[in-house]
Amino acid sequence: MLFLAAEPSAASTPTIDQAVLWAIMACPLVAWGLIALYLRKLPAIAGYTAILGIGAAMVLSYVTLFNVIDAGGGVAQYTHQWFTAGDLSVPIGVRVDGLTAVMLVVVTTVAFLVQVYSTGYMQGDHGYGRYFAHMCLFTTSMLGLVLADNLFQMFVFWELVGLCSYLLIGFWFHKPSAAAAAKKAFIVTRIGDLGLLAALLLIWTRAGTFDVTAIQEWAASGEVKSTIVTLFALGLFAGAAGKSAQFPLHVWLPDAMEGPTPVSALIHAATMVAAGVYLVARFFPVFEASADAANVVAWIGAITAILAATIALVQTDLKRVLAYSTVSQLGYMMLSLGALGYVAAIFHLFTHAFFKALLFLGSGSVNHATNTFDMRKMGGLRKHMPVTYWTFVIGSLSLAGIFPLAGFWSKDEILLDAWRHDRALWAIGAVVAFMTAFYMFRAIFLTFHGTYKGGEPVDHHDPDNHFHGDPAHPHESPWSMKGPLIVLAVPSIAAGWFAYDHMFKDFIEAALPHAGHHGSTFELGIAISSTIIALAGIGTAYAIYIRRWVDSASIRATFAPFALVFERKYFLDDLYEGLFVRNIFYRGWCRLLETIDRRVVDGIVNGTGQLGRAASSRLRAVQVGEVQSYGLGVAAGVIVIFIAVIVANPL
Template identity: 40%
Template sequence: MYLLVFYLSLNSFLITSLFGRYLGYAGSNIITTSLTFISNIVSFIVFYEVVLNESYCEVNLFKWINTELLDVSFKLSFDSLTSLMLIVVNTISLCAHFYSISYMHGDPHQPRFMSYLSLFTWFMIVLITSSNFIQLFLGWEGVGICSFLLINFWFTRLQANKSAVKAMVTNKISDICLTVAMFLLFSQFKTLDFSLLFTSITRTNDLYYNIDIICFLIMLGAVGKSAQIILHVWLPDAMEGPTPVSSLIHAATMVTAGIFLVIRCSYIFEHSSTVLLIIIFFGSLTAFFSSITGFFQNDIKKVVAYSTCSQLGYMFFINGYSFYSISFFHLFNHAFFKALLFLAAGSLIHSINNEQDVRNMGGFVKLFPLQYMSILIGSLSLAGFPFTTGFYSKDTIIESSYNMPSSYFNLQVNFIHGLYWILVVSILFTSLYSLRVILLTFIEKFKGKIYTLRNIHHIDIFIMIPLALLCILSITIGFITKELLVGLGTPVWDSSIMNTQYIFDYEFYHPIYKSIPLIVSVYSSLVITIFYGMFYKTRQLMTLSQIIQSIITFLNQKWFFDKLYNDFISRTIYNSADFYYLRLFDKGILEFFGPYGITILSNKVITLLIKLQSGLVYHFIGLILNCICYLIVGYVVAVYI
């Protein structure tokens, strides 16, 4: 039964990719969706056996690599962390497959698209069921390849080509870091198997100095894949792919792979407090930067994309405090309401002639009531509105960050509280841009061009069912799983992750700080409503001072990260390569020692030898005497010196 989870998605890809042209649209849709549905059902059975009944399963498929000390088997490991991730991956993948039946209808390459979705799902399953680093790296690289194929699915679009290449190149940085970390781990512990590796690290008191380097490299791998600040630039541009791709990449697969890697390697990170502190900085800055940037975006899909970066920042941040279960709790909840937001936004864009600018929308609340309810529920959950899914996990992160003991990392209490306020500001902007999208898209009057409303059409059952299912999960799943995943003394995690428990001093934990995230998320909604009611309708934003307009432009252009990379990094590398390789090496050294250079050198040597063959006796005698002198000098130097 456990092998079904592994083989069904693979068979779905093989059948559809090899025989898609014979199966047609209907056959490809039926096979991929039905096999994904069966895989999802099996995932829930695995969850029942492994998590609820507290069991463990490991399936050894075959010997993979066996050379000297490196002995790697292709094994599937089903522990609590894997079982919960399987539910996330297969449920979101099923929604994406079902949604694509209608969304991609009429596309001549729909069978290829469905096969790519199945391959994407299979590589993610390989990643989360891996029992060693090499198998994990296979899935890690696989989801990167599939993201390139899916973002660039409409390959005739230049912007899709650029975005796919950008995603691939950016993630290669993190891939290289993870590869080097694997080499260092093997050189130190002589194994890459998770169980042996974690046991060795836990029982070894004298760890070598490079454990910090290993943790730092693994962290950089997660930073690139999970789009943390500095390497986040690929994620907003990944919106050039079809909407089901966006939901699958942002909600359940690629971006969560980095967070999953950190959680899986919790036994390693607990031996490097320095890297955990760096993780705290990366997570808090990403949450702060992305939430502010998202407020000033006008593309509805990019607003949701930056909200993904922000939520990943929360997950990354709390890992630095060693609360891995809370991080996974937010990952689990985030998958459902983020998939809901993307699928709802995609269905809205699909219905109004592919218009994505929220400034050209308005008044759609009566035209598209299901999309309105879906985006409203997803946005409320994203903002942490009470009793929605995001409320339980996000508030837990904020409270835990404020209540950390000052002895942790030897940090000052004011510094810990400062990080708390950074996250509170992030919550504020998250609430603002969530409600801004709803106001501009559904509540205000229509302000776009008339062609937007031409050929307007409503969604069918294949889009309604995933949206309705995700709406229910976005409201209920957080309440259902909060005691199971982060409850006091929960036995779910067992040895899946490092269980670190800190005793908090609740005596000095004022109740107001527990309520601040709730107050901010609720009252900021009122503020943004008043703001747009007073200023936006009268277009007073256009009359602001030049300084404020410059700030808005700076934030709208994503803090000019792309320009910075293009002007200072990409061009520097290009100019250096042009000078050192093309001019100095290629046209200099290679041409000199190449066929052309050798020809010139040979001609000069031959010309010199021809001059020596003059036929005169005294030339030959002089040459002989010179050679005898050189031999004598060489002999004296070799013997006496």
């Protein structure tokens, strides 16, 4: 049976009713069903339905969070039998602890604000109803991933998240660039998912369970060969590297900016790309038990962070600056997890979700006024868009790690963990902190300061155009878009204050007893040094783009080889295009597989169907409707059976 009676685990502390946890997933799922079946052609109602469904899930998520806080942490788990096949028994259930509660609040809060924002940003779009349906399905998938109590169930929702990402990145599928970006994201993330599938098979053959708690205890027991634990951990990390855009699978995320800006704010800043970080954190005891796997995570994270930061330095598209910033910050989180900074990584995931969603929505507000993301066509928007400007500055200061904003606290914890684990990791983190402050304020100065350059002219003959403003006279966005910016600015300022008196540390560590002693403490030396580094980055951007003490063109000319490498994204896209798209041998191999699939596989399947159809057309002639003919057939059959029995058993 699908649902059987279940009781919370004996070790559970929270007393939240499992009906509430299932309802968190059900609310956006019901909204998706209503929109997909009945409301797609009623845009306004579709939007309000999505807001209502996700809003209800948000309220229940906060109820869950406060329940876990009141209980002092701990784990509550409700498991039911899903299906059994031989020795394979797969459960379905929900699990809530501090980590789950934090992720639920992050996902639903950002999703709710993005839906409100979308009612203004997507107004007039031909796919308005379809857009909200996809967003509801994505939110359901992400919530299912967060609540899953076993790896098999987690994998199912993991793939649904990937499907929704494909649908939303390619939302404007009539644009070749959007269709190509959707395919690229789907294919690249599938490469990582193969590693996760391998980990799924490995854990079943070695541990005989998919349960999260059981796997954590299995890894922490010390009774398993270190090679097996390492292989399992690397399989998990492969899946995480795909979803969280870690080197060398990071190439899909910047192209994913082809989707609508609210999609970027939700999926590619706050939720889906954080799924990989969540996966590694959920199975943190596995990486803690394998030093080799932890080091791989730390160094891949460090490489990703600095690689993406250097590329962001030379971007001229505001949204792509934020995209590479996201890749870099995800690398920061992975670096922290590899350095066994479990609490710091989750804390940065928590704070980053708010200020990065704010920045993406701010870029959408700018686009709404100028019809472009090209910073070279902007400038001077500060006086035209004061709300967008100041909220964007708040998000950038938080991302740069300036006291006392949220990013200051979480970034410093990561740098402190890196300092204690490996000074080389700390050095990379410090360099990335300087670059982050520099490229974010470069974006601010190019976009909001100076003189306005006119934006992008509107093609009113384009049937898919839904831009209603006048780029020559930019103006502030409507309240449906300004409101979420103001709301998100609050946690971008204050979310870091949960670090006070170890509040966040104690809450998160209670979710994972094996993670004890992996929460950072505040150290003044790290805080001062990181603040000086961030201020140096801001000051450098100010000197170049406001005071113009040094000309940016001359800097580029001086460092032309590096600038070329950064602008060409380290030639990785060119390498992948050459190896997997244009390579004659690879294309020939793909053509061979396509031929086998079409001629052999499809031939057998279609041939079987054609054979059955031909046989039935011949046998159809036997059905003549004459009783005498049927009687003759029955008699003939009896005689044939009698003869067969005699032959088989002679007297």
